[in-house]
Amino acid sequence: MPNGFAFLMLAISPLICVVIFRSLPPGRALIVSLMGAYLFLPPQPTAFDFPLIPALNKESLPALTVLILCVALYKDEMTLIPQSKLVRVMLALVLLGPVGTTITNLEPVFFGRIGLPGMSPKDMLSVAFRQILEITPFLLARNFLNTRAGHRDLLLALVIGGLIYSFPMLLEVRLSPQLNIWIYGFFQHSFEQMIRQGGFRPIVFLYHGLWAAFFVMSSVVAAVILLRAEEGRTKTYAMVAGVYLFMVLVLCKSLASLMYCVFLVPMVLLVPRRLQLWAALGFAALALAYPTLKGVGAIPETALLEQAAKISEDRAGSLQYRFDNENVLLDRAMEKPVFGWGSWGRNQILDPVTGVSETVSDGYWVIVLGIFGWVGWLGVFGLLLSPIFLMWQRLRGPVLEQSSPYVMGMGLLLGINVFDLLPNATLTPMTWLIAGALVGYAERDDIYTRKKRQNLKSVM
Numbered sequence: 001m002p003n004g005f006a007f008l009m010l011a012i013s014p015l016i017c018v019v020i021f022r023s024l025p026p027g028r029a030l031i032v033s034l035m036g037a038y039l040f041l042p043p044q045p046t047a048f049d050f051p052l053i054p055a056l057n058k059e060s061l062p063a064l065t066v067l068i069l070c071v072a073l074y075k076d077e078m079t080l081i082p083q084s085k086l087v088r089v090m091l092a093l094v095l096l097g098p099v100g101t102t103i104t105n106l107e108p109v110f111f112g113r114i115g116l117p118g119m120s121p122k123d124m125l126s127v128a129f130r131q132i133l134e135i136t137p138f139l140l141a142r143n144f145l146n147t148r149a150g151h152r153d154l155l156l157a158l159v160i161g162g163l164i165y166s167f168p169m170l171l172e173v174r175l176s177p178q179l180n181i182w183i184y185g186f187f188q189h190s191f192e193q194m195i196r197q198g199g200f201r202p203i204v205f206l207y208h209g210l211w212a213a214f215f216v217m218s219s220v221v222a223a224v225i226l227l228r229a230e231e232g233r234t235k236t237y238a239m240v241a242g243v244y245l246f247m248v249l250v251l252c253k254s255l256a257s258l259m260y261c262v263f264l265v266p267m268v269l270l271v272p273r274r275l276q277l278w279a280a281l282g283f284a285a286l287a288l289a290y291p292t293l294k295g296v297g298a299i300p301e302t303a304l305l306e307q308a309a310k311i312s313e314d315r316a317g318s319l320q321y322r323f324d325n326e327n328v329l330l331d332r333a334m335e336k337p338v339f340g341w342g343s344w345g346r347n348q349i350l351d352p353v354t355g356v357s358e359t360v361s362d363g364y365w366v367i368v369l370g371i372f373g374w375v376g377w378l379g380v381f382g383l384l385l386s387p388i389f390l391m392w393q394r395l396r397g398p399v400l401e402q403s404s405p406y407v408m409g410m411g412l413l414l415g416i417n418v419f420d421l422l423p424n425a426t427l428t429p430m431t432w433l434i435a436g437a438l439v440g441y442a443e444r445d446d447i448y449t450r451k452k453r454q455n456l457k458s459v460m
Helices: 004-023 026-040 060-077 085-103 121-144 148-175 179-184 209-229 233-251 255-270 273-295 301-311 313-333 364-394 398-402 407-420 429-443 445-459
Strands: 109-111 114-116
Touching (some): 026 060, 060 121, 148 233, 301 313, 313 364, 364 407
16 A cells, blocks of 8 residues: 655655746746656555545646636636537537436446445536546647647657656666555565566556556657757757667567557657658547447457567567457447546446456557547547547648647657557557647648638649
């Protein structure tokens, strides 16, 4: 269990956010507050669980704090309602979906002699509030990180955050994952899963070693985006940081993140921006199509398992375990396909005697589908992928070449992150910040004006 220092750090995090917002412009303060909390505050189960509201943890408490600060300090400079009709629809599904979920799950659910309670209006309010806090980084980034300068700040923060985090990560590679135990008094996951290839993979204060590796991968890609876009000394710094962080990524011993990096780095460095946009669209299409393909049995699971076995029998066994759980959980979700099963673990399969869950939810897509149904799934994934579709609609042709030099690289990074939500649940505040920054940029008035001007020229 977390020690007193863990709860103390979580408790004083709002005060730290206040200091940050008093010291930095809103965009940078938003990045530092949310990224700092995500990287350094104690992970679950450290949380304050008050009645009627969701548990306030290292992600939700800072999100609530920055939302209050931004509304209090910058309410005349921000709008929480997006301009894009597509984004508005997705936002409505995310926020209103819990109403339908609650109404269709008022009855208890039984597994043998084990019963789970039905949802109540109190649960509806709690879940809706949780949804608001989850997308808060998206809404605020849309307002304060929607410029070329805001994109640069976000990418620099990823690189600097990766460089800072690399030191405790390297320490854990050498000594084994111990920092969370030493500082916060508990280990946040299964220690056995941190043992890989005769050594250790780091976790530091994140939820799993996969999360740590994915963050480092994002830092490498951010450095490469800056390498292509910047000039002079910054270009050199970006190259050195990218090479160093790539070596750290190798030591993280995560094959998926390493493969993502190997694919994205040459894409960002060498491929024309138009093709980068199409690649991002490809990731978006795969993420949206996967549940349907999975449901009709069109995913080549056997072939994928055979390829995994060529790398390692352990990896093949892990992938088989994921597929088996996905199949069970998908069947469960399709019993209530529209609004899902709701909270209290009702989307899982429980042992009818002990009440212990017999299923494990790894992929974020199946978690959302089981809890909120197709309505909630479409809202969350549509909101995450809406920046890519908006960029495809509004940043084509000459407009694309005149746009921010960072947007296509960020779009690729967002696309690969959403794609990674199929096997994992690596949805973090950084994902929402990138998505919000890109939506805000695509919605800006000068982008609209430039697009209209280009269309007028083509007609004339």
